[in-house]
Amino acid sequence: MSVPAATSPAPSRAQAAWALVRESLRGEGSAWLFVFKVLLSVYLAGMIAMRLGLASPSTAMITVFVVMHRQSGMVLAKAFYRALGTGVGSIAAVTMVALFPQQPLPFLLVLSLWVGLCAGGALMFRNFRSYGFVLSGYTVAIIALPAINTPTLLFDLAVARVTEVMLGLLVSTAVFDVVFPVRLRASLRTAATALLDGFLDFVRDGTRGALPRKAMEQAHLRFVRQSMALEDLRASVVFEDPEARVRSRRMRLLNQRFMASSTRFQSLHHLINRLLRERQDDAVAQALIQLYAPLGQALAQRAAGQFEGMTRHLDRVLEQLPARGAALRASLPSERWEDFDSGASLLQRFIEELRDLCHTAAAMQQPGIGGKLARADERVSFRYATDRAAVAVTVLRSFLVSLGLGLAWLQSGWVSGAGAMANVIAFTAILAAIPNPAVTAAQITKGFALGALQAFVCVALVMPQLNGYLMLVAGTLPFLMVPVYLSTRPPLFGLSLGMCLGTLVPMSLGLSPSFDIASFLNNAVAFVIGAILALLAFQLIPSVIGTRWQRQRLQRELRRQVTLAAKAPLEGLAPRFESVSRDLFLQVINHTEPNSDESRLLLAWALSVHETGRTLIELRHDSVDAALPPTLEAHIDAAAAAIARLYEAPSPAEHARALSHLDAALALTGGDGAVPSTLQPVRQHLHLLRSALRDADSVLAMTDSDLPSPPGALDHAAR
Template sequence: MNATSPQAAAAARVSWPDQVRQALRGEGAAWMFVFKVLLSIYLAGMIAMRMGFSSPSTAMITVIVVMNRQSGMVLAKAFYRILGTIVGSIAAVVITALFPQQPVLLLLATSIWVGLCAGGALMFRNFLSYGFVLSGYTVAIIALPAVNQPTEVFDLAVSRLTEVLLGLLVSAAVFDVVFPARLRNSLRTTTEGLIAGFLDFVRDGTRGALPREKMEQAHLRFVRGSMALEDLRASVVFEDPEARVRSRRMRLLNQRFMAASTRFQSLHHLINRLLRGDPDDAVAGALMQLYRPLGDALAARQAGDHDDVTVRLDAVLAAQPARAAALRATLPAVRLDDFETGASLLLRFTSELRDMTHTAAALRRPGLSGPLARASEKVRFSYATDYFSVGVTVLRSFLVSLILGLAWIQSGWASGANAMANVIALTAILAAVPNPHVTAAQIAKGFSIGLVFAFLCLTLVMPRIDSYPMLVLGTAPFLMLSVYLSTRPPLFGLSLGMCLGTLVPLGVGLEPNFDVAAFLNNGVAFLVGAVLALVAFQLIPSVIGTLGQRRRLLTELRHQVALAARAPLDGLAPRFESVSRDLFLQVVNHTPPGSAESRTLLAWALAVHEIGRTLIELRHDSIDAAVPRAIEAHIDAAVSAIARLYEHLDPADHEAALSHLDAALADTLVQGAVPAALRAVRQHLHLLRSALRDADSVLAVAAGGDIHLPAEPSHAAS
């Protein structure tokens, strides 16, 4: 006798309609997206036909290119596509006017423009890079067909611009009005999750509930969160007027979050260094006692109430000096430098954490509600660029455009301009993708499938169509499947190829076209373009994510310490925080999780953040304190030596930095005491010295493990 489990029996009792509903659960949003894309496609095509545009299919294809499930992303992409199309149209007219009846020179100028735009796309983030891509291949789409007929370039530019604008306007209107999926909701959820996660992390860390490994992984999570937050902020401003008004405050919140996370890591690095020397270190114990009330305040906070946690942090901040003084009295004089440095870090961290929650609370209130305390809201978010990758991208796009263009001119292929435009577009779009040859292969496969769909439409459906509604009914099933696949991220390249392969060869226009030869010629031209783009990435491989690029970016990450040491101080702190995190994230995204390389990278990132931030604050406080010339000379020499150390990993620079730090620390003592004006400077110097003396640090390992650590001198203030 077969035994049936209760779960199996319950499943058998579920009716088939319920089983279907369970299987389709969560598919509503995907099919709503498909509906909005199809509505935009056919609405754009209908309007283009009513207005008598020469190529309604261009407006329809534009919808495919900008489709996204979030309305804010559609609006952002449309905005930058408009800019790119306008700039590209102007450039096409200018280039053609400069080289009329000179195909080779026109092709050379076009190839240079395309290469520069492809490189520009790699230097920027968000959809601004997409604007560069559009500017590049718009020139190809307009200028190449006018090689032998330059007098038509202006008409081609106007037609292209109006048709693209129509597709963009229709897409923006549909996605912003018809059941919009607001990006601001994602931004709000991401922000709240990031802030709440960080507060919980601080709560657990200050109560001794987090081992070092978890703290390091949390740092990685927070770096990713801060970069994602900036990407969302840059797009949400297109859909939400209130978000535009408060965009600066959102950026300020992110900058304060990054500053607080760096400070917290510095504090724990100091405590960990003390505990590695002695698990029962008295200073480490005193510092943990000092920050425990902070953890208690965060544990008692009301979740999501940033005003409440700000009030609690104000109370903790007010009580910290008295608690620090009481704990300081229990420690020997020779250990006071360690304690004063840690207590100062905790005081600054609590202040920064309070400023972060204060900003988060202000963002939850409508409007701007007055200026924020202790803040300049003109904060910039900077990104890092691997110029070698940019150079390879420029070279690839230039050579592909020039070589294939010359081959096309010599062959006299009527549809060669279409193939050229497709190659140029794909090589530029895929340049920033980690595995562009894989995505290019997906697009080529998708285009092949779409070409079959288009052929079926042309031969079986189009001859029976006598109205626009019938056109919609006849072609929608093919496009429906293609668009639906785009809701599955791994299949997006296949979906894009299928959509373009269906719409491009059909060339929907004012009058039906049943020329199978022209259909095949145009379809094959675009397919050849996709295949040639794949070949281009095989011959000149992408360097994104390669070992060489990871090493270059890691070197550039170390060089951020030199930036902190030498760059002008105005706006340096937010620039350092954002660029160093961007560099770290670019490398770690292509590093196997949990690998030795990933752990080493994380250690470097933490070291760079700690040292760089301390150098910036040391330079600021040295200016504010008007330090004596002798101390200033030692500080300048130490800062320069640290910069050289992180650039070249030379033990000689390590010894020089320690020597000048020791001299500066000795000079800050005046008759055995530290003047009040020099206390902040002395604390920064001591923190730098503590970090450089850490024999277990990644810096010591990278410098050959033979960094000389002299005996501990005494600089304690009595």
């Protein structure tokens, strides 16, 4: 007799509801832990400030909101630059008032100029370095404006401001570094491993044959974004970890070697692709594919995240490369040897750079700095690109807004006008570097309005019933909890920041809390109006960041990097070229519609600039080492100058002129096996440049912003 299978009872309504709650709260633990740490820092800073008898405990509490971040390293980085900016701004405020005591007009002129220059400085720097410029700008306004007619109070205001801000910074950094810290170094390690694993896997797949142009372009975009993000993380992690500070140069060297390797890989595959486009079964292309097959086999044996054994595999590949190259070269007709030699030379350099990259990655995995580095004396440099026009517009906007609002305030005699002006100065500087400042300013304005409404309810109905600091915490906690939680949702960060500040600033928490509703409304309205005026400032003088005008100028600047490669001093030029050109490319592509014609054309230009620029730099290095005859040196210099002009202003005439100089230089180096050994590297670089210029699928043969696009050009760019 069969026994019926037992069936589990259907879940009750309560169980189903609890399951729904658990599902909705999944992953919310880290968000609420962040909320807890922020509010703990806020109330701890406020309590210490009141115990010390500071004039404005709310300033220390507000500082926590300004530097809050989930990762402790980011909090430490923001705190460092905020402290630096506050100190510089305080000194500047004291100096300005001392130079122009009770002289409002000259003081406002100098203040506006300072604010404008600080806003421009914020746009020139990245990471949280720009934050230091923002702070030094509006700290002057916060300290000096209230003392414009009473300069004797200035020093006390400056000391109080610095003390309150430093207290907020010390408390927030201590809490985030001690209470369940989220270390940035783990994110840095994960990002570096993911970058290298992705690149090595891409190289492994690429050794199986030709890569389509579109695959190379998309990989280039991905690797550029990852390498720039890695540098941003490195710049912040040094604040939280002493070991990371010691290893900072190694991490930058790792990134630099990755950029060099990725550019070399592009050049190698562009050469093979050009050969295969001319003839599908081209013998040289097939020989080169066979030549680097052992590289793919070596990479296929690698386990993810493991780099120690990879260097030994690559050393063996390098040892076998000359013999394999000689055998494959002998199977080709003599007139094709030059194409093969150029590709073989590229491959050898690429494997050497890949070995150094893996060696650096393996050394980074060793504890401390014990891991030995290959070519440890290599110069390390990383530079960003600056859009001077965007900086000029930002300086002008901040200057005009500060001066105009200051003059209006002096004429009106508005008691809370200093607060509104300081708010406008702060937000016009903070929002200057954001791609859509008007949108973020609108979010902050809404947040200020909602926060002021919350503060009014708290001050009018809740705070009069409170007695003691613990009751103050209990009464204000519900009003601050929701805004802080919203900050865990990136699209709502502007709204969250506005609500946090709009709630806490008008309360003016202190040793003797005021329940004067009229004074409260005056302060709250001043801050809301300040946010609205900041929004209007970006409507009247729009930001140029992300506009078509800026994208076109940055694209021209990207092409101009070839001129840098052709003419700039060679010392440190290679890492400078690699980092600046990538930063320019990323600035443009981030504001370009994905998969659009403009995006595809930009990707094609970026690949071409990287390949040509790097080849020019190496040509110049090898020319110096080879001690060229004067005639050959003159033709090489003329060819480099012609190529630079071609990239700056593409035209058929410049294209023909560049090819003519390359042909003349190649003729002077000899041919048909009669090339002196000292001139072989130079000839190979010249051959690669000529091959790139004669490529019918190259972006130089497609389009330029100053020339009409030939039919089908953008279709070619997408391949």
